[in-house]
Amino acid sequence: xxxxxxxxxxxxxxxxxxxxSAKHTVKxxxxxxxxxxxxxxxxxxxxxxxxxxxxxxxxxxWNVTFVAEEGDIVxxxxxxxDTLGSVKSKILIDGKVYKEGFSKYDPQKYITVSGSxxxxx
Amino acid sequence: MKxxxxxxxxxxxxxxxxxxxxxxxxxxxxxxxxxxxxxxxxDIYIPDLNKGTVSDSIGQFIxxxxxxxxxxxxxxxxxYRRYSVKxxxxxxxxxxxxxxxxxxxxxxxxxLIVTDTSSGDIITRKAPYVITSIQPAFIHSTSIPDIGxxxxxxxxxxxxxxxxxxxxxxVRGFRSGQLNVQLNSGQRIEGGCxxxxxxxxxxxxxxxxxxxxxxxGPYALRFGPSIGGIINIKTxxxxxxxxxxxxxxxxxSFDANRIGNAxxxxxxxxxxxxxxxxxxxxxxxxxxxxxxxNEVKSAYTKYAYKGVVTRKIGENHRLSITxxxxxxxxxxxxxxxxxxxxxxxxxxxxxxxxxxxxxLFTGIEGKIxxxxxxxxMDNKYRSFSDTVAxxxxxxxxxxxxxxxxxxSLGGGTIxxxxxxxxxxxxxxxxxxxxxxxxxxxxxxxxxNDALITNYxxxxxxxxxxxxxxxxxxxxxxxxxxxxxxILMKGMNGSPIYEYGKDSIFSDFVPASFSAGYTRKISExxxxxxxxxxxxxxxxxxxxxxxxxxxxxDNFDYLGNPSLKPETNNQADITLRFKHPSFGKLYLNGFYxxxxxxxxxxxxxxxxxxxxxxxxxxVKQFTNIPSAQLSGFEAGYEYSVGKRIVVMxxxxxxxxxxxxxxxxxxxxxxxxxxxxxxxxxxxPEIPPFEGTFTFKYYFLKKKFVPLISFRYAAAQENxxxxxxxxxxPAFWTADFRMFWNYNTHLQFLAGVSNILDKAYYEHLNxxxxxxxxxxxxxxxxxxxxxxxxx
Numbered sequence: 001x002x003x004x005x006x007x008x009x010x011x012x013x014x015x016x017x018x019x020x021s022a023k024h025t026v027k028x029x030x031x032x033x034x035x036x037x038x039x040x041x042x043x044x045x046x047x048x049x050x051x052x053x054x055x056x057x058x059x060x061x062w063n064v065t066f067v068a069e070e071g072d073i074v075x076x077x078x079x080x081x082d083t084l085g086s087v088k089s090k091i092l093i094d095g096k097v098y099k100e101g102f103s104k105y106d107p108q109k110y111i112t113v114s115g116s117x118x119x120x121x
Numbered sequence: 122m123k124x125x126x127x128x129x130x131x132x133x134x135x136x137x138x139x140x141x142x143x144x145x146x147x148x149x150x151x152x153x154x155x156x157x158x159x160x161x162x163x164d165i166y167i168p169d170l171n172k173g174t175v176s177d178s179i180g181q182f183i184x185x186x187x188x189x190x191x192x193x194x195x196x197x198x199x200x201y202r203r204y205s206v207k208x209x210x211x212x213x214x215x216x217x218x219x220x221x222x223x224x225x226x227x228x229x230x231x232x233l234i235v236t237d238t239s240s241g242d243i244i245t246r247k248a249p250y251v252i253t254s255i256q257p258a259f260i261h262s263t264s265i266p267d268i269g270x271x272x273x274x275x276x277x278x279x280x281x282x283x284x285x286x287x288x289x290x291x292v293r294g295f296r297s298g299q300l301n302v303q304l305n306s307g308q309r310i311e312g313g314c315x316x317x318x319x320x321x322x323x324x325x326x327x328x329x330x331x332x333x334x335x336x337x338g339p340y341a342l343r344f345g346p347s348i349g350g351i352i353n354i355k356t357x358x359x360x361x362x363x364x365x366x367x368x369x370x371x372x373x374s375f376d377a378n379r380i381g382n383a384x385x386x387x388x389x390x391x392x393x394x395x396x397x398x399x400x401x402x403x404x405x406x407x408x409x410x411x412x413x414x415n416e417v418k419s420a421y422t423k424y425a426y427k428g429v430v431t432r433k434i435g436e437n438h439r440l441s442i443t444x445x446x447x448x449x450x451x452x453x454x455x456x457x458x459x460x461x462x463x464x465x466x467x468x469x470x471x472x473x474x475x476x477x478x479x480x481l482f483t484g485i486e487g488k489i490x491x492x493x494x495x496x497x498m499d500n501k502y503r504s505f506s507d508t509v510a511x512x513x514x515x516x517x518x519x520x521x522x523x524x525x526x527x528x529s530l531g532g533g534t535i536x537x538x539x540x541x542x543x544x545x546x547x548x549x550x551x552x553x554x555x556x557x558x559x560x561x562x563x564x565x566x567x568x569n570d571a572l573i574t575n576y577x578x579x580x581x582x583x584x585x586x587x588x589x590x591x592x593x594x595x596x597x598x599x600x601x602x603x604x605x606x607i608l609m610k611g612m613n614g615s616p617i618y619e620y621g622k623d624s625i626f627s628d629f630v631p632a633s634f635s636a637g638y639t640r641k642i643s644e645x646x647x648x649x650x651x652x653x654x655x656x657x658x659x660x661x662x663x664x665x666x667x668x669x670x671x672x673x674d675n676f677d678y679l680g681n682p683s684l685k686p687e688t689n690n691q692a693d694i695t696l697r698f699k700h701p702s703f704g705k706l707y708l709n710g711f712y713x714x715x716x717x718x719x720x721x722x723x724x725x726x727x728x729x730x731x732x733x734x735x736x737x738x739v740k741q742f743t744n745i746p747s748a749q750l751s752g753f754e755a756g757y758e759y760s761v762g763k764r765i766v767v768m769x770x771x772x773x774x775x776x777x778x779x780x781x782x783x784x785x786x787x788x789x790x791x792x793x794x795x796x797x798x799x800x801x802x803x804p805e806i807p808p809f810e811g812t813f814t815f816k817y818y819f820l821k822k823k824f825v826p827l828i829s830f831r832y833a834a835a836q837e838n839x840x841x842x843x844x845x846x847x848x849p850a851f852w853t854a855d856f857r858m859f860w861n862y863n864t865h866l867q868f869l870a871g872v873s874n875i876l877d878k879a880y881y882e883h884l885n886x887x888x889x890x891x892x893x894x895x896x897x898x899x900x901x902x903x904x905x906x907x908x909x910x
Binding site: 079 | 451462499501506507510555556557558559560
């Protein structure tokens with residue numbers, strides 16, 4: 001009986017030490033653009049992708065969602081061609097805004113928001 | 122709240138006493154015949170009753186429900202001679218015995234002097250040089266989670282702290298490549314980080330080990346080239362089991378400062394011929410808080426699992442296979458520009474041992490091993506990662522063998538053999554410029570197929586007589602190193618710096634020798650003298666590092682394939698006195714004269730510019746004519762009756778280098794001139810340190826409270842060339858109590874740094890971006906429960 005009792009404690013100890021998951025949902029959101037823009041982003045598995053998107057009105061948006069792990073680099077860059085253009089970029093992690101930026105009539109004509117998914121949240 | 126917690130602990134301890142049982146038992150303690158140290162994991166059994174048990178961490182055992190009569194009790198341990206005794210058990214009384222074991226004839230290290238910081242025992246043996254042995258009783262009865270930190274408890278052994286773990290040992294002022302740190306008498310592990318965030322000991326968990334031996338000085342030449350000393354980390358090994366079955370040892374500890382747990386389970390099994398050990402470890406610690414209440418970013422998570430199987434081939438031969446994986450995750454290093462994101466270490470070893478082969482050949486030992494370290498670091502937890510996310514991925518591999526043959530010759534033992542080590546490293550740092558459009562990436566090579574091979578031949582002769590002991594050792598190595606050219610690329614992929622146009626290589630054939638003599642003046646007093654001259658070849662960092670800030674000071678460093686080996690000429694004198702009415706005392710003094718000491722000097726900016734932002738320039742490793750180190754160690758132990766033990770131990774090292782360059786700076790922190798000085802202090806040497814321990818045995822050594830004090834003097838002997846800062850003196854007090862309730866259940870509880878003092882060791886590095894040193898943990902309350910079945 002005593003041995004079984006101790007055995008149970010050990011099994012409980014072993015289970016108590018299981019690792020918790022460190023996955024997070026990342027969403028990139030681009031909005032408030034007025035013309036065609038080039039979006040470069042790091043998506044699933046940290047792969048870099050580039051897309052050309054034509055925005056027709058300020059209400060148009062572009063977004064992509066994927067799952068990433070703590071420490072993964074998140075990167076979203078939007079370049080507009082028009083001198084009087086604008087663009088707003090946002091990174092959300094688990095639904096909360098992590099980074100955001102807005103560029104309007106900027107001579108450099110781009111906005112980049114980036115970082116790493118924080119640890120120990 | 123605190124009161125409730127204490128009550129809970131008390132209740133937990135009290136309630137377990139309900140499980141105690143009465144009846145006829147055979148109980149006792151297993152100790153070493155010479156040192157009287159407790160020996161754990163000894164298989165003790167009564168063949169006629171088919172009953173048995175295993176001694177616990179303090180050597181105690183109990184075999185319950187033994188019928189009255191005379192029984193033969195056998196004790197068996199892989200490293201000791203088999204022990205057999207007849208025990209009378211009377212109808213209404215239990216029997217108690219002390220089992221004294223003596224080492225096998227092929228004990229892996231020559232038994233010399235052992236200073237055991239754990240139990241307060243200073244054991245005097247006839248031998249010429251100093252071995253400090255940290256025993257399992259200490260290792261598994263402290264809250265210290267790191268092997269490097271454990272080593273700090275030995276006299277004249279310090280550790281360089283860069284974070285919460287991975288403390289890099291310094292022995293008598295020797296460090297890094299000057300020390301030979303190995304696993305189980307021969308296996309080497311090369312860390313991945315050029316900044317030594319993962320020295321050898323960082324790839325092994327405390328829960329895996331059985332003991333640590335520090336052989337000080339350039340004397341033990343059969344364990345590999347070393348000028349400063351050998352640190353031999355011995356892991357737990359399976360034991361032959363007389364009655365086939367399985368034993369489980371499990372523990373869980375909680376650290377209230379780091380808010381973390383460590384869990385460990387060991388499963389021992391098998392029979393007399395084939396036996397195994399399976400180990401699992403999990404540790405998860407948060408940041409610790411220092412004595413000022415500030416959080417030090419030192420969190421980490423580690424896992425490990427290991428399997429060892431041993432097969433006895435005949436009576437005197439055995440073969441062991443060991444495989445172990447150690448994994449680190451999110452290990453923080455506030456003193457370094459990066460943290461360890463992941464580390465996957467795989468260790469394999471095949472060991473053969475034969476004993477008592479014939480009157481002439483007394484033993485054979487062989488080992489083949491492979492160690493691989495897949496180490497990934499990044500700066501993602503740093504503020505500057507918002508502009509540049511840098512990731513370094515390094516693969517480091519070591520493989521080799523060791524073979525030795527022992528023979529009886531001329532009244533002594535001669536051991537001859539050969540060893541080989543092949544170390545490779547490859548990896549790069551990738552910088553993602555994450556604020557720029559199109560995510561430009563810059564690749565900087567850290568190691569480019571760097572390789573060091575070392576072949577060694579060694580011979581050692583040892584003879585022991587009633588009044589004297591003599592040891593002589595000689596060793597020769599053939600060392601070769603090479604690397605592909607190291608190339609730094611800019612954002613557009615074009616080279617911006619290239620170190621070595623073609624392959625870089627260097628070759629050496631160093632020779633080493635040592636001798637020692639012990640004279641027994643009287644039954645109580647002995648004098649030992651040892652002298653040695655040993656060389657070690659430059660390590661991979663010193664040869665091949667390319668523009669990384671790997672030193673103590675604020676410079677980028679460049680390797681130097683033209684470096685010559687360092688040669689240490691050292692002498693030790695050791696006095697030992699042991700008398701029942703006086704206690705045990707040892708005193709050691711040493712002097713080391715190191716030729717071609719490896720230091721570094723600044724290169725003119727016109728020849729090379731640094732790559733790291735904010736550093737003062739580039740230094741290149743170079744040989745300076747010499748360095749001198751001298752110092753002492755002393756220890757005293759006294760027992761008052763059978764219950765009280767007091768012990769004190771102290772050590773000090775003073776070191777200077779023959780020449781060094783001091784750099785003068787303007788207000789903008791730019792170097793404007795330099796001056797060569799003589800006899801500058803060697804950086805990163807701990808100050809005078811001493812410990813005092815008081816221990817009391819209750820309940821036949823089953824309940825042992827212990828209080829210890831540690832004092833470190835101010836360190837004012839600092840290096841001007843390395844811009845070292847002085848460190849103030851400090852003292853700390855620790856308390857712990859160990860309760861061995863029975864052979865199945867043990868409790869440990871304690872408080873370290875009782876007064877919650879804010880202090881830092883001289884060897885603690887500065888927090889990066891600050892001039893402030895990393896403080897040590899403040900008050901740590903901890904508890905540990907161990908179960909053996």
